Amino acid sequence: MSKLRLWIASNGYIDRAHSNLYSWFAQAGYQYKNTLLKALYFGGREKTYQSWYGLPEDLLKTNRTFNEAGTDGGRLEPPYKNQIDHYGQDYFQLLFSQYLPSHFNLNIGLFSTLGRGYYEEYKVDRNFNSYFENHDSIGIRTDLVRQRWLKNIFYGGTFALNYEHQSIAATLGGALSQYRSKHFGKVVWAENINNLDVNAHYYDGSSTKNDFNVYGKFNYDLLHKINFYFDLQYRYVGYVTSGIDNDKNAYSVDKTWHFFNPKAGILYKIKPEHQVYASYGLAHREPNRDDLLAATISNPPHAEQMHNLEAGYKFLHRKFPLALNYFLMQYKDQLVLTGRVNDVGNPIKENVPVSYRTGFELTGAINIYEQKVSRRLFAINYSFSYSWNKIKSFDEYIYTYDENYSPVESLTLVINHQKTNISFSPAIVAALELVAYPVKGLSISLMNKFVSRQYLDNTSNKMRSLKPFYYSNLNISYSIPLRQAGKEISLKVLFNNIFNRHYESNGYTYSERYSYLDEHNALQVTDPATYNYYFPQAGFNVLAGVSVRF
Numbered sequence: 001m002s003k004l005r006l007w008i009a010s011n012g013y014i015d016r017a018h019s020n021l022y023s024w025f026a027q028a029g030y031q032y033k034n035t036l037l038k039a040l041y042f043g044g045r046e047k048t049y050q051s052w053y054g055l056p057e058d059l060l061k062t063n064r065t066f067n068e069a070g071t072d073g074g075r076l077e078p079p080y081k082n083q084i085d086h087y088g089q090d091y092f093q094l095l096f097s098q099y100l101p102s103h104f105n106l107n108i109g110l111f112s113t114l115g116r117g118y119y120e121e122y123k124v125d126r127n128f129n130s131y132f133e134n135h136d137s138i139g140i141r142t143d144l145v146r147q148r149w150l151k152n153i154f155y156g157g158t159f160a161l162n163y164e165h166q167s168i169a170a171t172l173g174g175a176l177s178q179y180r181s182k183h184f185g186k187v188v189w190a191e192n193i194n195n196l197d198v199n200a201h202y203y204d205g206s207s208t209k210n211d212f213n214v215y216g217k218f219n220y221d222l223l224h225k226i227n228f229y230f231d232l233q234y235r236y237v238g239y240v241t242s243g244i245d246n247d248k249n250a251y252s253v254d255k256t257w258h259f260f261n262p263k264a265g266i267l268y269k270i271k272p273e274h275q276v277y278a279s280y281g282l283a284h285r286e287p288n289r290d291d292l293l294a295a296t297i298s299n300p301p302h303a304e305q306m307h308n309l310e311a312g313y314k315f316l317h318r319k320f321p322l323a324l325n326y327f328l329m330q331y332k333d334q335l336v337l338t339g340r341v342n343d344v345g346n347p348i349k350e351n352v353p354v355s356y357r358t359g360f361e362l363t364g365a366i367n368i369y370e371q372k373v374s375r376r377l378f379a380i381n382y383s384f385s386y387s388w389n390k391i392k393s394f395d396e397y398i399y400t401y402d403e404n405y406s407p408v409e410s411l412t413l414v415i416n417h418q419k420t421n422i423s424f425s426p427a428i429v430a431a432l433e434l435v436a437y438p439v440k441g442l443s444i445s446l447m448n449k450f451v452s453r454q455y456l457d458n459t460s461n462k463m464r465s466l467k468p469f470y471y472s473n474l475n476i477s478y479s480i481p482l483r484q485a486g487k488e489i490s491l492k493v494l495f496n497n498i499f500n501r502h503y504e505s506n507g508y509t510y511s512e513r514y515s516y517l518d519e520h521n522a523l524q525v526t527d528p529a530t531y532n533y534y535f536p537q538a539g540f541n542v543l544a545g546v547s548v549r550f
Contacts, residue, residue: 010344013538015067017051023231030412034099043090050083050119054507054533064502064536072124080122080145087117087150103165118147120188130248131187131202138365142192146202148246152181156211167221174214183209185246205243205251207289212236223311224269231263237286245293253292257303259284278311287349291335294346302351303334322364329357336458339397339511341407347510352394354420359387368487381433389425391458393418398528400513408515411525420460424506426468428452430483441479456509456532464532469503471496471537490547500539507534 012065023044030037049071059066070079075441076476096108148263156177184201215233222228237259265279267476287301312325335353340348363473365534400411428450435445450470459462472493481488511530518524 011114012049012051012053013065013536013541015065016049016070017067019048020044021046034521036095036097038093039094040093040095041091043088044087047084047086050077050085050121054535057524057532057534058220059503060534060536070122073254074124076122076143081124082145085117085119087115087186089113089115094530103163105162105164107158107160107162107277109158111157111411112153112422115150115152115154118149120147122147126289127189128193132200137158139265140192142190144187144190144193146185146187147183150181150183152179154179155422167224169217169219171215171217172219175212177211179207179211181521183207183243183245189368203246203248204246205241205245207239207241209240210238212234226266228266228270229264231260232283233261233263235259235261235284239286239289239292239307241292242290251293252429255286255292257284257286257304275314275316276312277314279309280373281308282306283308287335291349294342295349296342296348299348301335301349302333304334304351306330318363319367320371323362326359327359327361331355331357334391336391336394338394338458341397341399348396355390355394357389357422357425359385359388359427363384374438378437379433379435382431383436384426386430387425388427389422391417391420391422394420394457394458396457398511398513400515400525402515411513411515412511414437415459420458421455423456423458424454424466426452426454441481443475445475445477446472447475451505456507464509466504466507466534469501469505471501471503472498488549490549492545492547494543494545495540496538497539497541502536502539504534504536507532 006024008019010019012018022045023042025040025042027040029039043339049066053068055064055066067079068074070081070083071077078249090113092112094110096106098106100106105209122143122145124143125141126144129138130143131144131146139427154177156175158173158175160173183203185203186198186201188198189462190196202525213233213235215231217229217231219227219229229282237257238255239256243261244250261283263279263281265277267275267277267318269275283306285304285306287295287303291301307330309328309329309330310325312323315322332353333517334355335349336352336355337347338350342348361383362385363383365382367376370377395484396415396417398413398415400413402408417489429452430450431448433445434448435443435444448470449472450468452468453462454466455461455464456466475492476495477490477492479488479490509530509532511528513528514526516524
């Protein structure tokens, strides 16, 4: 039996964005001849101060650590101390493996995941009856603290019957699972309300997702030169959700999907160290809960479909390994943000008929070994990818609001875009790592990474983008072997962003127009205004840790 517990704490780079996380792992096993039974339990808890509001663009140069969370849009000062996200999960697994006669083996797994948590928010000057319509405090406005809760359970089982003999390997497998969740909100404090029931729910909803798949894999190695495989999977998904959302709107969704996902590939060994390959796969993905709830009745989301084609070359050399890969991912009905919102202002993802990602990936290394022994002294690891990520055509929606900030549907601006870049899809990603091994157990690595420009939406507008960025990390690791074979203590120190680069790795954007009546009572509409928000990354910082393998 083995146990492990980890703890991570940070003050955070963004103001008040402190975190306290811990996790644990324990396992016990029993083995007798050809039978193995193993039980695992692991889990974690996190308590973090919210920092998911992006930084307005005009603060990037003057106040990069500003955090709006806890201020209710700047109306509360000082910020609320307990504006936190608090969540935990427990995982239980029971694994069974049995070797059978005639080159068969059977693996069965049972699992269950329990989750529970909430995030807490302080809100200023709220109409209490917008939370509880039947409360006797009609028309009272108050400061309050609310919690939005999620309780969930995910459980099921998997199986795989494997056959392996000489040049043939085959698997018949599958999985059956159910996910159930409850979403609800509570008001745990209100300044001007008497007889507050802190356990009452001001919204309630539940969801059930049933997921079943069965697959067959076959792999054949012909004369140790040609290897080909195919994988056929059928997947069923049934999703039901209903209730009242946090905007006090009723919802009810009952959807099912049937997917067939085939894969096939071939690998040819020109020589043991020279290999070429090609593969094709078809995959599907259903819309998630947010996509389903945000959609309008007239335009429900469809499942996404992707054709994936890959081909490449591998050079399996001890000193100079290298791999070059070409890929093409052709999408049908990819879900993307277009600027559209539903009747309560939540963004809607819409299917675009045609989009794709295609490009090249290069990975490799240069290894230098000590002449008399097989110990590596120095290594250069590198990777480079260049891709084109395009949407063939889509319509961008920019809403027009009146003086009461209500949308005027007839004044919605619709702009068609042709062959634009998919958001958050850099054309170039490159990395270079220099690693030295001065003595046994010690490694010192300098990792450098570059990411080219990314767009915050799908319009390819440079004014709504993340600038290219690069950073360097220095990692020092030392492993001390213990008396038992395979057991060791590792000491690690990671110096992140050693050159203190200022960069942003994520963000979001939206645009809108405004309408008003001028002095002649004529309707006027402003030009679109765009608001960009970014998530700045920390400058130079240090992370240290100790791990024990036993």
